[in-house]
Amino acid sequence: MNIRERIEKNEELYLCKFAAKSSQTKGRLKPEEKDDIRTDYMRDRDRVIHSKSFRRLKHKTQVFFSPLGDHYRTRMTHTLEVSQVARTIAVALSLNETLTEAISLAHDLGHTPFGHAGEAVLNKKTNGKFKHWFQSLRVVDVLEKDGQGLNLTYEVRDGIVKHSKGRGDILLDKKNSANTLEGQIVRIADIIAYVNHDIDDAQRAKIIDKIPNRLSNVLGDTHSKRITTMVKSVIKQTKESNYEQILIESDILECLNELRDFLFENVYMSGAIQSEISKSSKVISDLFDYFLEHIDLIPQYGSTKEESVADYISGMTDRYAMDLYYKIFIPKSWAIT
Template identity: 50%
Template sequence: MNLRQELEAREERFLSPFAFKSVQSRGRARKEPECDLRPAFQHDRDRILYSKAFRRLKHKTQVFLSPSGDHYRTRLTHTLEVSQIARTLARGIGLNEDLTEAIALGHDLGHTPFGHAGESILNSLLPGGFRHHQQSLRVVDELEKDGQGLNLTYEVRMGILWHSKGRGSILLGPEEAPEDLSLEAHVVRVADLMAYVAHDTDDAIRGGVISVDDLPQLVVAVLGNRISRQINTMIRDFISMTRAQKAPKVAMSDHVLEGMYCLREFLWDNVYDNLEVHSDFMRASKVIEELFSKLVDDDNFCLEHLGGLPRGEERMRRAADYIAGMTDRYALKLYEDTFLPKPWARL
C-alpha cells in the first residue's frame, strides 16, 4: 500500500459518511496515472496553488482599486481567507478538507482586474456575457499551462463553477444545485460570503468609507460589531446547525442568515455602490473597454498580444480571456503604453 492509498483509507475511517471521499471521484477529463503520494483532491489543490493564475491574484482588486495601504485585501488574501474559513467549516462537520481547500483556492482564478467592475464591463462587451465563476472554470480547463489546462477532477471543477452567489441565496436548496454537487462545494459557497462580508466591512472601515457606528443594528445584535466576532458567530452557527442535520445538507439558523443578508445589502448600498469607490471603478471600466476594442479592431495590436488573428466571436473570446487574466497594474500599464502620449525624449 502506497502513501496515497493510506491517506484514502484514513478518509474512509475518519470522515463523515456525508463527506466526499477521494476514491469516489468521477476523475479527470484526460486520464493520467494517479500520484502515489497524494489523493486526487490534494493533487488538485497543489496544481491550483502553483498555477500562474493563482499568483496573479495578489495584484487584483478585491474592493479598493490599487490601494496604497499595506493592509487592504487583494483577491489573493481574500482567497486565502476563504480557504481558511472553509477548512474550519469542513473540519467541524467531518468533510474532506483537501476537496474543500482545492475548490476555495480555485474559486476566483477567473476574476478580472478591477474587481466586479471589470466583470461587469466584460459581461456587456462579450457576446454571451462574462461571469467570473465560468471564467474560473475556463482557466483551469483550457487556459492554464499554455492551453493545456490543469486537468482537475470533476468535483473540484463543479465546486468552482457553483461558488458564486451575487445577491442570491446563500444556502442552495436541492432544486437549485446539481444533485451530485458535493457538500464541500456548498461549504466553500458559504465560506466565500462569510469572508467577504466581514473582511470587506473591515477594509471599508479602514478606508473611511463607513464607520463601525454605521453598521445596521440587526447586524450588530446578531453578528457583532467586530470582524473577528462576526466570523466567529457565523462559523459556530454553521457548524452547530449542520451537525444537527440528519441528512447530507448544510444549514444555518434563520437569525444568523438574516444578519448575513443584512450585512451584504448594507455593503452593496454603502460600499460597493459608494460614489467615491464607484467612480474609480467607472474609470477602470473605461480602461478595459478600450483595451478590449483595441484587441478586437486592431490587427497589429491583436497579433502582438494574442499571438494570432482569430476572427469573429473567437477573437472577442480570446480578448476577454487575455484581459480577464491581467492584474490591475498590468492593465493600467498597457493602457498607458497604448493610449497615452509619452514625453519626447530626444537625445
C-alpha cells in the same frame, strides 16, 4: 500500500459518510495515472497553488482598486480567507478538508482586473457571456499551462462553477447547489469571508464607521466575533439537518443578507468606489476594443475573437492593465537621444 492509499484509507475511516472521498472521485477530463504520495484532491490543490493565475490574484482588486495601504484585501488575501473559513467548517463537520481547500483556492481564478467593475465590462462586450465563475472553470480547463489546462477533478470543477451568488440567494436548493457538501461549504465561506473583510477595509478607508447595531448585537461587534458566529451557525444547522446540505440558522442568514445589503448600499455603491469604477471600466473597454482590432497580438484559445480577448484581459492584474493602457493610449514624452 503506498502513501496515497494510506491517506485514502484514513479518509474512509475518519471522514463522515457524507464526505467526498478521494478514492471515489469521478475523475478528470483527461485520465491520468495516480500519484504514489498525493490523493487526487491534494494534486488539484497543488496545481492551483503553483499556477500563474493563482499568483496573479495578489495584484487583482477585491474592493479597493490598486490599494496603496498594505492592509487592504486583494483577490489573493480574499481567497486565503475563504479557504481558512471553509476548512474550519469542513473539519468541524468531518468532511474532506483537502477538497474544500482546493475549491476555495481556485474559486476566483477567473476574476478580472478591477474586480466586478472589470467583469461587468467584459460581460457587456461579450453580449452577456462573461461570468467570473465560468471563467474560473475556463482557466483551469483551458487557459492555464499555455492552453493545456490543469486537468482538475470533477468535484473541484463543480465546486468552482457553483460558488458564486452576487446578490442572489445565499443558499440554493439541492438541485442547483454543488454536488458535494465541500463545494457547498465554499459558497457560504465566500460570503462569510467577504462581508467581514469588506467591513474591515471600508472602516479602514473611512467609508463607514460601524455596522447597524441590530446586526452587531446578533453577529458580534468585532471581525473575529462575527466570523465565529457565522461559522458556528453553519456547523450547527448542517448537523441538525443530518447533512442534507450545508445550511445556516435562519436568524443568522437574515442578518447575513441584511449585512450584504448594507455593504452594497454604503460601500460598493458609494461615491468613493463608483468614481473609480468609471475610470477602470474605460481602461477595460478600450483595451478590449484595441485587442479586438489587433487580435494577432494575443493568444487565441476562444471559439470567437471576443472570447479570446476576454480571456486575455481577464487574466491581467490591475497594474498590468493600467501599464498596458498607458503604453497603448497615452503619448510618450518626446526626448532627443
